[in-house]
Amino acid sequence: MAIDIKVPQLPESVADATVATWHVKPGDKVSRDQNLVDIETDKVVLEVVAPEDGVIGEIIAEEGATVGADEVIGKLDKGNGGGSTDEKSDDKSDKKADDKSDKKADDKSEQKSEQKAEKKESASGSGEKLEVKVPQLPESVSDATIATWHVKAGEKVTRDQNLVDIETDKVVLEVVAPADGVLAEIKQDEGATVGADDVIGVVEAGGEAAAKDDSTSSASSDNGDTAESEASDSEVAGPAVRRLLAENSLKVSDVKGTGKGGRVTKEDVEKHVKEGGKKASSTPAKSEPAAAAASGDREEKRVPMTRLRKTIAKRLLEAKNATAMLTTFNEVNMKPIMDLRKKYKDEFEKRHDTRLGFMGFYVKAVTEALKRFPEVNASLDGDDIVYHNYFDISIAVSTPRGLVTPVLRDTDKMSIAEIENGIRDLAIKGRDGKLTMDDMKGGNFTITNGGVFGSLLSTPILNPPQSAILGMHKIQDRPMAVDGKVEILPMMYLALSYDHRIIDGKESVGFLVTIKELLEDPQRLLLDI
CATH class of the missing domain: 3.30.559.10 (Chloramphenicol acetyltransferase-like domain)
Structure with missing residues (x-):
């Protein structure tokens, strides 16, 4: 059964709105309350969520289209979107499994050869240590605060990768890596007050992440995409989402993104925190059920003001x-x-x-x-x-x-x-x-x-x-x-x-x-x- 995806009610002072961004495509499977599309008015952005679990059947109003209140902008097929979907998904999964098994040996050999090449390149690397500095602040701003480090000491970084967010009174500045290498040292932790040109970290150009033994090289090859995923944190999550992740001691890689191109949204983080909180509270509930019940709906959270x-x-x-x-x-x-x-x-x-x-x-x-x-x-x-x-x-x-x-x-x-x-x-x-x-x-x-x-x-x-x-x-x-x-x-x-x-x-x-x-x-x- 097809369900209409409609523009929500607009404030009376707003006559129409614009379709800003679709986060899904026709054929994508969505869950109830997942953000589907952003609708932009004169001053605010409204999020339209999925009314039911199902599959996006049709997008009627493309990005940039002008729409009014209650206007139908898309169709959602309730359930799995058709009887043959399960069979197709099974066929696809079988094909993927066959492809993976066929390519596994080739991938392993390629990864080993790449690792050897990387070791040779790193051996000939310059090892030059480059300072990570606070950028120039506007004249009216005397200092700033380290908001969020997106990498840890010892982790591999790529040139122009966002390393840390520096927060001033009104804007957030991103400090990027000056070269490919390893973040050798973090000199100023999150929450520290810093000034213009202060050294807050050191990047070792051409260096490698923590050395690994040959016995663990096969295990590390299975996780070879980790550094790349961390390098793209700033691309799959905006500043507001990264700040929410930092407040909950999470990384972008910890949360499954449902936005366009796999972007992580605020809803994804909030959903992950809720599910994680339930799992975390299940263990102490067995030993102290009375205490867990008492604290269930009366929790407090203290967050420093930005x-x-x-x-x-x-x-x-x-x-x-x-x-x-x-x-x-x-x-x-x-x-x-x-x-x-x-x-x-x-x-x-x-x-x-x-x-x-x-x-x-x-x-x-x-x-x-x-x-x-x-x-x-x-x-x-x-x-x-x-x-x-x-x-x-x-x-x-x-x-x-x-x-x-x-x-x-x-x-x-x-x-x-x-x-x-x-x-x-x-x-x-x-x-x-x-x-x-x-x-x-x-x-x-x-x-x-x-x-x-x-x-x-x-x-x-x-x-x-x-x-x-x-x-x-x-x-x-x-x-x-x-x-x-x-x-x-x-x-x-x-x-x-x-x-x-x-x-x-x-x-x-x-x-x-x-x-x-x-x-x-x-x-x-x-x-x-």
């Missing part, structure tokens, strides 16, 4: 304690923009190769309002007020490591299409952990859109040294009085938090009303009125 989380906590606390923060509210009728999007979204996407979302209008309206109210685009520096005659807007983006605010620069010179492309690029870089310090620097005003998560109303916290932040929220149909009649309109609350030390009530309310008027009558953005 540098990013520490920085977020520190800055939010500073914003509350060091500013005279106040929030003013308004509401906006989103029907004119929704009608405009509905009318032109297909033509816009064909012309500009990007979707027409809401954020382009939000940024345009904010930029125009900042021109009219320069106090909102200013900041305090000691006893001075600094007025910025340029328009750099920070966009709050949710990433696996936490909330970050990369910057769109010179938005007054950007078209709506350029804004949409810029926000999409920043969201993808944030999701993949590839945001740089240059992406984070600066910003005179912040926009945060809690509506994509379903937030109806909030009071956003300032992003120092900025003086204001605008919160957008969920678009919800509500009865409104229009010309003496009640109409059902798609309404959205706006919230502007500002520093009362520099912005007075008149300017803050005027700024928010201007945004409301521009969004309710988008033609104003074109006519500059």
